[in-house]
Amino acid sequence: MILLGTLAFLAAVLTLAPLYVVLPMTKQSAALLDLSLSLRPVSPMACLLLAAAATAWFAIKWREWTGRLRTAGAALLVVALSGAALTRINIVERIFPPADGAVLASIAGFKDVADTDMVIGVKMGLETRAYPVRFLAHHHMWNDKLDGVPILPNY
Amino acid sequence: MDGRALRFRLGGINNMNFLMYDEETGSWWQQISGECLFGPLKGKKLTRIPSDEVTLATWRAEHPESTAVRFLEGIRYPESDWEKRISKLPAAGGSKSRTDLPPRELVAGIEFNGASVGFPMEGLRASGPVNHAVGGEPVLVVAGNDGNSVRSFFRRFGGNVLIFYKAPDTAGFALIDEATGSRWDFSGRAIAGPLAGQQLERIQNTKDYWFDWQRYHPQTTVYRVGR
Numbered sequence: 006m007i008l009l010g011t012l013a014f015l016a017a018v019l020t021l022a023p024l025y026v027v028l029p030m031t032k033q034s035a036a037l038l039d040l041s042l043s044l045r046p047v048s049p050m051a052c053l054l055l056a057a058a059a060t061a062w063f064a065i066k067w068r069e070w071t072g073r074l075r076t077a078g079a080a081l082l083v084v085a086l087s088g089a090a091l092t093r094i095n096i097v098e099r100i101f102p103p104a105d106g107a108v109l110a111s112i113a114g115f116k117d118v119a120d121t122d123m124v125i126g127v128k129m130g131l132e133t134r135a136y137p138v139r140f141l142a143h144h145h146m147w148n149d150k151l152d153g154v155p156i157l158p159n160y
Numbered sequence: 161m162d163g164r165a166l167r168f169r170l171g172g173i174n175n176m177n178f179l180m181y182d183e184e185t186g187s188w189w190q191q192i193s194g195e196c197l198f199g200p201l202k203g204k205k206l207t208r209i210p211s212d213e214v215t216l217a218t219w220r221a222e223h224p225e226s227t228a229v230r231f232l233e234g235i236r237y238p239e240s241d242w243e244k245r246i247s248k249l250p251a252a253g254g255s256k257s258r259t260d261l262p263p264r265e266l267v268a269g270i271e272f273n274g275a276s277v278g279f280p281m282e283g284l285r286a287s288g289p290v291n292h293a294v295g296g297e298p299v300l301v302v303a304g305n306d307g308n309s310v311r312s313f314f315r316r317f318g319g320n321v322l323i324f325y326k327a328p329d330t331a332g333f334a335l336i337d338e339a340t341g342s343r344w345d346f347s348g349r350a351i352a353g354p355l356a357g358q359q360l361e362r363i364q365n366t367k368d369y370w371f372d373w374q375r376y377h378p379q380t381t382v383y384r385v386g387r
Contacts, residue, residue: 035197038174042188042198097170097178104232112219112226120217122240123308124228127211133226135219139237140229145178146191147229148167155165156209159178159191 009066012059013081015051017088052088059085104144109134129154161204177372192368192376213367214309222347260382263371268301268310269380270294270365276377278370283385284310288326289335291315292383299363300324301383304346305333310367313348313360 063082070078110117112135118124124135130152141147141160149156164184171188172179178191187199194206212219219226231237261267267278273295284290284303292299298315302324315322320339327334327343334351335344342353348360366373374380 039198046186095169095171097172101170102235103169104229107232108230109227110230112216112228113224115216115220115228115230117228117231118216119240120220121215121306123213124216124219125211125213126219126223126226127209128223129209133223135216135223135226135228137216137229137231138213139240140231142238143235145170146168146180149229157168157206158211159168159180 009059009062009078009081009085012055012062013084013088015055017084048092049089052085052092056085056089101143101145104140104147107140107144107147125158125160127151127156127158129156161201161206175375192372208364210362210364212311214304214311215306218304218306218309218346258374258378260374261370263369265370266367267370267373267382268312268365269368269373269377270299270301270312270363271377272297272299272363276380277383278373278377278380279310279365279383280370280385281308281310281367283383287385289324290383290385291323294363297363300335300360301365302335302346309346310365311346311348312363312365314363315360317355317358317360 059082063078067075067078115135118137118139123138125138125141126133126135132152134149134151136147136158138160141158146157146159149158166182166184168180168182168189170178171181174190174197179188179197180191181188181199182201185200187196187201187204189196189206194208196202196204216228261278261280266281268281268284269276269278271294275295277292277294279290279292279301281303284301285307289300289302292301298321300313300315300322301310302312303310315324322340323338324335324344325338327336333346336342336353337344337355340354342350342355342358344360345351348362350356350358
């Protein structure tokens with residue numbers, strides 16, 4: 006049980022650390038952010054190994070554990086497994102998906118947004134382009150090229 | 161960055177502002193500043209390009225040749241009034257936050273010569289053109305007729321410093337400069353009078369929430385109408 010608890014705890018830490026970079030409503034510390042970003046590349050693999058170890062250990066021990074002990078073991082197993090799942094998704098992109106595949110239109114008959122809606126307008130060399138704020142407010146950025154220059158309109 | 165094109169993805173949120181990473185090096189960047197916080201490119205900064213935040217109608221009238229990015233199908237985009245609704249959300253300040261303005265008040269921020277000034281949108285809408293200085297440089301900050309667009313210009317022109325007023329004789333947008341009486345449109349071009357055909361030079365302004373502006377410009381002052 007102690008082994009399973011440790012595995013679950015490690016999985017929780019490795020999951021929560023990368024989640025620190027998506028906390029929406031707080032002011033984060035620079036040092037913790039650094040730590041979190043450092044752990045991020047190893048978290049998914051580490052969590053997978055921890056989840057596998059936790060599953061194996063639970064499989065060996067669950068007959069021996071009874072009543073509350075078994076419930077506690079199962080709960081810890083769930084923690085370890087959720088860690089493995091959570092470290093594999095980009096939560097921010099789940100909410101604000103990338104605008105891959107967006108296309109351009111002439112502004113003359115452009116009706117996707119109202120005339121009174123705001124756009125971000127950019128002029129580079131000979132090209133001008135409007136990025137509707139409502140578009141950017143959802144995707145938050147779009148990898149684009151204007152007059153041959155790679156630019157990143159973002160919001 | 162250094163001759164190499166980077167592709168960015170959203171990856172996180174830091175201090176209520178997005179973090180993004182590039183697919184090429186895996187470095188992490190703060191959206192508002194363009195600064196790299198972590199990874200191989202740490203310490204680098206993306207170059208800011210000039211941009212305009214105006215209504216579709218204004219942009220179309222000034223740039224009929226422009227293209228625009230279309231909505232993707234199957235996505236529910238925020239409604240036109242989403243900015244009004246989001247302004248009611250709480251904002252995380254942190255202990256060092258300034259309380260000059262409510263956190264979610266919109267300002268037009270200008271940075272020049274190492275100085276920064278936030279011009280509350282509310283004031284710009286109410287007061288008409290603002291003749292002020294940032295970092296010792298005389299500037300004009302003016303909201304468009306729609307109340308959401310805002311543009312800023314250098315006021316030094318041909319050895320003089322111009323002072324602008326709202327033209328009293330029209331409900332549309334027109335400014336008049338005190339020295340010559342010329343009329344100016346929202347793009348900073350003189351459309352009538354002795355300076356007709358002349359163009360004021362733009363200075364970049366950033367429309368931002370106060371809590372965000374003050375965080376990245378801790379020395380900023382706030383322009384107050386009538387003070």
